[in-house]
Amino acid sequence: MKKEDLRPVEVLYLMEKEQEENADKEEYLASVLVSLSMKGYLKPKTENKGFEIIKEDENLRDYEKDIIRAIKEGDDRKIMSSVVDYNFKNFFIKRGLLKIITTPKKWWIFNWEKKEIIKTDLYYKKIEAIKKLKEELLTLSRNKKFEENKFLYSYSFPSLKLDKKFLKYAKEIKDNVEDITSSIAATNTAIIAAAGAASAASSAAACASSCAASCSAASCSAGACGG
Numbered sequence: 594m595k596k597e598d599l600r601p602v603e604v605l606y607l608m609e610k611e612q613e614e615n616a617d618k619e620e621y622l623a624s625v626l627v628s629l630s631m632k633g634y635l636k637p638k639t640e641n642k643g644f645e646i647i648k649e650d651e652n653l654r655d656y657e658k659d660i661i662r663a664i665k666e667g668d669d670r671k672i673m674s675s676v677v678d679y680n681f682k683n684f685f686i687k688r689g690l691l692k693i694i695t696t697p698k699k700w701w702i703f704n705w706e707k708k709e710i711i712k713t714d715l716y717y718k719k720i721e722a723i724k725k726l727k728e729e730l731l732t733l734s735r736n737k738k739f740e741e742n743k744f745l746y747s748y749s750f751p752s753l754k755l756d757k758k759f760l761k762y763a764k765e766i767k768d769n770v771e772d773i774t775s776s777i778a779a780t781n782t783a784i785i786a787a788a789g790a791a792s793a794a795s796s797a798a799a800c801a802s803s804c805a806a807s808c809s810a811a812s813c814s815a816g817a818c819g820g
Contacts, residue, residue, distance in 0.1 A: 600654060601628045604723050604749035606681045607690075611720060613727075616751050621676045624748035625660060631745050634661065655679070682710070690716040727753070 599607075601624040608614040626644070629635045634653070635644040644664050653661070656679040663671035685691045696707045727750050730743055734753065747753065 599719065599723075600657075601625070601746050601749045602656075602676060603681065603684070604726075604746060605751075607685075607720060607723060608727075608749060613724070614749075614751055618673060618677050620748065620751045622673060625657065625676055627748050628745060629657060629660070635664070654684075685716070686710070689713060690719060723749075 602621055605614060605616055605621060605624050609616050626635065630637060630644070634646070634648055634650065634657075636647050637644055646661055646665055649658070649661055656675050659675035660672055663669075663675055682691065686693060690713055691710050692713050694709050694711055696709070698705050698707050726743070726746060730747060730750065731753060733740060733743060
């Protein structure tokens with residue numbers, strides 16, 4: 594891949610859409626982390642998990658900027674969501690790999706437009722180049738050779754299982770995010786349960802008060818109040 598070409602995570606996205614690869618959230622994140630690290634934007638910490646930010650660049654993709662910002666803030670949730678929630682489909686439309694076509698439709702007196710996303714010639718050219726790159730990586734791995742510009746894309750192909758260092762950290766972030774999500778869900782459940790109990794208690798108290806008032810009124814009309 595050329596320097597100005599697709600990033601590893603973008604290659605991974607296309608490979609998954611072509612059903613050539615099957616990736617998890619942590620594999621998407623790892624492909625970005627290894628790319629930013631090998632390009633000198635991040636440096637893995639030796640003692641503690643995490644990354645040290647070396648530099649920032651306005652030419653980075655939006656999701657890369659978001660990840661660096663989230664690392665600076667120490668927010669694992671944002672680190673993960675920066676990648677997994679990114680709109681790659683819209684990204685590839687802007688780059689000309691995908692295209693939206695609009696077809697006018699009519700039925701009786703109703704008119705509307707049907708939108709469809711199609712793959713362009715550039716898309717198929719990229720896919721061909723990506724598949725060639727995958728074969729080259731496999732050959733280099735078998736021959737135990739290392740080429741940095743190609744190794745950069747090793748995380749684009751999880752099925753090759755070429756390296757696990759960055760994937761391990763990405764998995765830790767994902768697990769941490771899932772723990773946070775579980776805690777939030779448990780807290781929300783407790784809050785809802787407490788609110789329900791409070792509402793039930795309030796209703797019971799109101800009912801008891803109403804019943805007491807009714808009984809008192811009935812007693813008075815029966816002459817129990819004296820008058």
